[in-house]
Amino acid sequence: MTTEIRWVRLGIATVLAAAFVALFMSLGIWQVHRLHWKLDLIARVDARVAAEPVPAPGPADWAGITREGDEYxxxxxxxxxxxxxxxxxxxxxxxxxxxxxxxxxxxxxxxxxxxxxxxxxxxxxxxxxxxxxxxxxxxxxxxxxxxxxxxxxxxxxxxxxxxxxxxxxxxxxxxxxxxxxxxxxxxxDLTDPEGFPRGGQTVVKFRNSHLSYAITWFSMAALSLVGWVVVLRQELKKRG
Incomplete structure (x- = not known):
């Protein structure tokens, strides 16, 4: 195999490795952001659900109701x-x-x-x-x-x-x-445990797997980098 072909293969491997590392790192960072969002959501919902009831918003407050500020x-x-x-x-x-x-x-x-x-x-x-x-x-x-x-x-x-x-x-x-x-x-709220309609069915427990997803994507980025290093060493060894 000529030197030129080896350098072409090394260049292709480098571009692919850079693309995969960038992709997997972006996905990992996005999952970290989602993790913080989910933890904030869980804390916010837990606090609101456990609080004493307050009067439901009237017409003067309807325009300002938001998911982040009012839900649950x-x-x-x-x-x-x-x-x-x-x-x-x-x-x-x-x-x-x-x-x-x-x-x-x-x-x-x-x-x-x-x-x-x-x-x-x-x-x-x-x-x-x-x-x-x-x-x-x-x-x-x-x-x-x-x-x-x-x-x-x-x-x-x-x-x-x-x-x-x-x-x-x-x-x-x-x-x-x-x-x-x-x-x-x-x-x-639930008023009659045996009656219908059966109230109190709001889901207030949220699945949170973002940390494991983030670790997975960061691991994939690391593996992509390791794979590029292996290819680099092999090509340099052939050249040397």
Whole structure:
């Protein structure tokens, strides 16, 4: 093999090694950022879930509500359920296929807050199989941000058919003709461990594997560098 061919191969190996090291380092650094974000999220959610409930934001505060600043806050609200406008949203559950039950709650000032009263099994899907809460209600639960974006492989909502696969508050309230509705919803706390809908089903434990992912990507970067060193030594040995 000529010297020129060896130098070409070494150059190609160097370019590939540099590209792989840069790629894997970037992925590792991104996972480190995600790790810090996830740790902050876990600490923030734990603190909010354990706090005493505060009044749910009113119309004057709606425009300033953000995911970072408000989601999972423990809130309370009073009002009367509009049971005739109940909405079911499909979700996997401990009972197998289930449904979230979202019901508008009308407050004394005329504004509306959608309450996720909990999950029901397929057998409890029909409102006739459950007792609807009547009269003034005091609700406590966790403030949640509307789910207005789909997820991978998720089905599309069909508002015209009254079918939703995510808790898209704007779509639901518009379709139902509900005015002065809050842009968020509330996951109601568990009130009856045996009843339906079964509240208190909010997921507040988050999987955190970002550290192991970061270590994996940094290890791949190191292996790429080691591979380049091995090729370099072999080519220099042949040349020498």
């Amino acid at each position: 806050r423990h809130v309370e609200v009073d009002g009367t359920f509009m049971n005739e406008d109940e909405v079911l949203i499909y979700t996997p559950s401990m009972f197998g296929p289930g449904y979230w039950v979202l019901t508008p709650l009308k407050r004394d000032d005329g504004t509306i807050v959608m309450i996720n009263r909990g999950v029901v099994s397929e057998e409890k899907k029909s409102p006739d199989s459950r007792v609807a809460p009547e009269g003034e209600q005091h609700i406590t639960g966790l403030l949640r941000i509307t789910e207005d974006h789909g997820y991978l492989f998720s089905q599309k909502d069909r508002p015209e058919d009254g079918v939703w696969y995510r808790r898209d508050i704007a779509s639901i309230t518009k379709t139902k003709g509900l005015e002065n509705a809050a842009p968020y919803f509330i996951d109601q």
